[in-house]
Structures are given as C-alpha cells and as structure tokens.
Amino acid sequence: MSIVQAKPHSATEAVNGNTLVSPNVKQFIEFDHPQKYRTSEWYTGHGKIAAQGDGRSFEITASYTLKAEVQVVDGIFEPSNPILADVYSRRGRCVAIVDQTVNELYGEAIRGYFEAHNIPLKLMACRAWESDKTPETVHRLLGFLGKDGCDVSRNEPVLVVGGGVLSDVAGLACALQHRRTPYIMIGTTVVAAIDAGPSPRTCTNGQQFKNSMGVYHPPVLTLVDRKFFATLDTGHVRNGMAEIIKMAVTDDPILFKLLEDYGPQLLENHFATLGGDNELADIADEVIYRALFSYMKHEGTNMFETYQDRPHAYGHTWSPRFEPAVKLMHGHSVTIGMAFGATLAQEMGWLNTEDRDRIINLCRSLGLSVYHPILEDLDLMLEGQKNMRRKRGEGGLWAPLPTGIGSCSYAQEVSSGLLQTAVETHKELCTAFSDEGKGQQMYLSDLGLE
Numbered sequence: 001m002s003i004v005q006a007k008p009h010s011a012t013e014a015v016n017g018n019t020l021v022s023p024n025v026k027q028f029i030e031f032d033h034p035q036k037y038r039t040s041e042w043y044t045g046h047g048k049i050a051a052q053g054d055g056r057s058f059e060i061t062a063s064y065t066l067k068a069e070v071q072v073v074d075g076i077f078e079p080s081n082p083i084l085a086d087v088y089s090r091r092g093r094c095v096a097i098v099d100q101t102v103n104e105l106y107g108e109a110i111r112g113y114f115e116a117h118n119i120p121l122k123l124m125a126c127r128a129w130e131s132d133k134t135p136e137t138v139h140r141l142l143g144f145l146g147k148d149g150c151d152v153s154r155n156e157p158v159l160v161v162g163g164g165v166l167s168d169v170a171g172l173a174c175a176l177q178h179r180r181t182p183y184i185m186i187g188t189t190v191v192a193a194i195d196a197g198p199s200p201r202t203c204t205n206g207q208q209f210k211n212s213m214g215v216y217h218p219p220v221l222t223l224v225d226r227k228f229f230a231t232l233d234t235g236h237v238r239n240g241m242a243e244i245i246k247m248a249v250t251d252d253p254i255l256f257k258l259l260e261d262y263g264p265q266l267l268e269n270h271f272a273t274l275g276g277d278n279e280l281a282d283i284a285d286e287v288i289y290r291a292l293f294s295y296m297k298h299e300g301t302n303m304f305e306t307y308q309d310r311p312h313a314y315g316h317t318w319s320p321r322f323e324p325a326v327k328l329m330h331g332h333s334v335t336i337g338m339a340f341g342a343t344l345a346q347e348m349g350w351l352n353t354e355d356r357d358r359i360i361n362l363c364r365s366l367g368l369s370v371y372h373p374i375l376e377d378l379d380l381m382l383e384g385q386k387n388m389r390r391k392r393g394e395g396g397l398w399a400p401l402p403t404g405i406g407s408c409s410y411a412q413e414v415s416s417g418l419l420q421t422a423v424e425t426h427k428e429l430c431t432a433f434s435d436e437g438k439g440q441q442m443y444l445s446d447l448g449l450e
C-alpha cells in the first residue's frame with residue numbers, strides 16, 4: 001500500500017507504528033494487495049481510494065485484470081494429451097457440465113480420459129437446446145455446482161463441454177457461483193469453438209429478446225478441437241460458419257478469400273474431419289485460428305464492452321429481435337443481418353456494389369439465409385434498434401457495417417426512412433434469387449431445437 005498526500009508530513013501522526021492522515025487532508029491511497037492473499041490464480045486487481053479533504057466524501061477506483069487463454073488442439077480427450085490432466089490432477093477431481101448429446105457421443109471417452117489419469121470426475125449431463133437457454137436452466141446448474149451438489153470452490157475451474165447454448169448458461173452459472181468461479185470451455189460446435197465458447201458474454205434469453213440477461217465472465221482457458229465437428233449435423237456446421245463470415249467481412253480479407261475458395265468443402269467435410277484430406281485439414285486449422293484471433297482481438301481486449309467499436313457485432317444489430325420472432329437458427333439470423341447490413345452500407349455509400357455482392361454470395365454459397373420477410377416488419381426492426389441502443393449504452397445504435405472486405409465502421413444511427421429504403425432495396429435484390437434468399441435448415445425446427 002502506498003500513500004500520496006496533498007499536504008506536508010506534519011499533517012500526519014504515528015499511532016502504534018502506523019501513519020495516519022487527518023480526514024481533512026486530501027489524500028490518495030493506492031492498494032497493491034499481497035500476492036499471498038489472491039483468491040484465484042487467474043484474476044488480479046488494483047485499487048485507489050481518494051479522500052476529498054472535506055471529511056465527508058471519497059472516491060474509489062478499481063481495476064480487475066484477468067488472464068484467458070485460447071488453444072487450438074488435437075485429440076483433447078486422448079489419454080496421451082496432458083492439458084486437462086495437468087489442470088485437474090493437482091486439484092484431486094474434475095467437476096464437469098457436459099451437453100447431453102455430447103455425453104451420449106463422447107461420454108465414454110471423457111470418462112476414460114479422467115480414469116486413465118486417476119482423477120475423480122463429477123459430471124452433469126445437461127440438455128442445451130435454444131429453448132433451454134433460460135434462467136431455470138442456470139438455476140439447475142447452480143444446484144449441481146453449489147453447496148448441495150459438488151460444492152465447487154472459488155478457485156476450482158469447472159469443465160464445460162458443449163455448444164454455444166451450454167457455454168452461455170454454464171458460463172453464467174459459474175459467474176454466479178461464489179460470484180466468480182473459473183471455468184474451462186471445450187466447444188463442440190463451430191459456434192462454440194470460435195465464438196460463444198471463448199466469449200466473455202454469458203447469458204440467457206429474455207422474452208422476445210435474445211441474450212438479454214447475463215454477465216461478463218470468460219473462460220480462463222478455451223480449447224478448440226475440430227474433431228468434434230465430425231458428428232455434427234451439417235446444419236450445425238453451416239450455422240456456425242456464419243460467425244466466421246462476420247469476422248472475415250469486418251476484419252480479415254485473407255479469411256474471407258479462404259472461405260470463398262474452400263468454404264463449401266469445409267462445410268461438406270465438416271472442417272476436414274470426414275475423410276483424410278491433409279491439405280484441407282491445414283486450411284481448416286488456419287480458418288479456425290484466424291476466426292478465433294480476429295474475434296478475440298476485439299472481443300477479448302474489450303472484455304466488458306466498455307467501448308462500442310465491436311466488429312464482431314456485425315449481423316447482430318437487428319437479429320436479436322427478429323430471430324426469436326420467427327424461430328430462426330442463430331447463424332441464419334446473423335447472415336440475414338449481415339446481408340441486410342451490406343445492402344444498408346451500400347445505400348449509405350460505405351460499400352461498393354461488388355463487395356456487397358461478394359458478401360451475399362459467400363453466405364449463399366454455404367446455404368445460409370440472406371433474406372426473410374420479417375425484415376419488412378418496420379415496427380419490429382425499429383423496436384430492435386431501440387433495444388440495441390439501450391444495450392449499447394444509449395450513445396447510439398453503433399451498428400457495425402462493412403466498408404470493404406476486411407474492414408468496417410459503425411453507424412451511430414439509422415433513421416426509419418433509411419431503414420425502410422434499405423429493406424426495400426434488399427428485398428428487391430434477394431427476391432430475384434431462385435430461392436428468394438432462403439437458406440437450408442434455417443429454422444430451429446429443422447434441427448429439432450425448438
């Protein structure tokens with residue numbers, strides 16, 4: 001602890017060897033707490049308190065620092081892989097929340113891994129459909145983690161294995177357990193692997209507005225193993241690729257070109273997990289790494305959304321409102337938002353027609369939606385803008401829109417007139433397509449997730 005005083009040393013007196021400062025003296029005290037008192041190996045903090053010198057008021061400033069790591073790995077549950085064993089062997093057990101379907105497919109391998117390393121495993125299988133993304137699911141998970149369940153400690157990392165919905169609700173449960181319990185995330189879907197898994201945003205859905213309740217609590221370690229993609233329905237692979245497109249459009253032109261050249265193959269072969277194409281496997285790893293790096297470069301370094309220059313929100317301005325209204329798959333909802341955003345950017349003079357068409361054509365090449373009649377519900381779209389302004393701090397809409405392939409800027413406001421014009425232009429463009437801009441397996445019911 002250090003003390004910086006605004007008056008000479010004469011204003012202090014010594015009592016029992018400690019230096020005290022009169023409450024009427026303006027003073028600044030900085031606290032660097034001893035390392036031996038840390039509550040977790042992943043979190044640190046620093047603080048200052050400033051007395052105003054009137055003996056009646058003071059101001060506190062505190063910072064919170066966390067360390068989060070992301071690794072692309074192969075065969076995470078192969079007994080020869082030491083990553084998880086190194087974490088849990090010294091803790092004497094592993095408490096895990098695993099997606100119900102993942103448990104059916106990989107439960108034997110997960111249990112076999114911890115048995116091979118003589119680590120007791122406490123595992124809860126949890127169904128994690130979009131309809132399960134509720135506060136009730138979070139409460140059930142807290143029952144498993146809490147005093148009447150495994151009694152997880154504040155420095156014991158929970159293992160979470162599953163898709164995007166599970167990462168959201170289990171991450172939120174960990175945030176609430178002891179106010180901050182660390183967790184390790186293994187994403188088993190494309191969405192979870194490159195977006196929802198490493199994200200600091202944990203959440204549940206609210207009525208008619210997606211992801212409206214939550215906290216910022218990222219995993220301390222995210223492990224991405226694309227071998228899990230082999231058992232996904234192709235619709236889930238497609239759904240996740242929307243989140244890769246958003247980073248390619250707004251941040252990484254090389255990633256965009258890789259998707260143009262290899263996207264359909266990666267979709268068909270589930271990121272080179274079906275078949276033995278080594279060249280495609282290398283490309284799959286590069287696509288995953290580039291998407292992760294671009295995403296966390298912005299999301300990870302702006303961990304608590306204290307700034308709204310967030311390119312990874314591309315496609316997510318209007319979609320949180322219309323996605324639940326028509327029960328779209330999240331990836332299709334995002335690509336509708338991205339395609340409409342590209343048309344809007346072209347209307348605003350931010351994006352040329354060629355790049356707008358490249359964005360829309362890339363989405364369509366993967367069977368993703370680029371249009372839905374819900375966009376024509378102007379009241380709903382404006383309500384979505386109102387909700388988003390509140391979420392983003394009332395300073396504006398701050399909608400990310402592309403200014404080229406690999407770059408973007410932010411529209412502080414979109415007037416109702418401009419919105420309507422852009423919707424009409426986008427409708428005219430997309431209804432000229434043979435499929436009218438529809439995607440494959442675009443609704444939750446198509447994959448049994450209602």
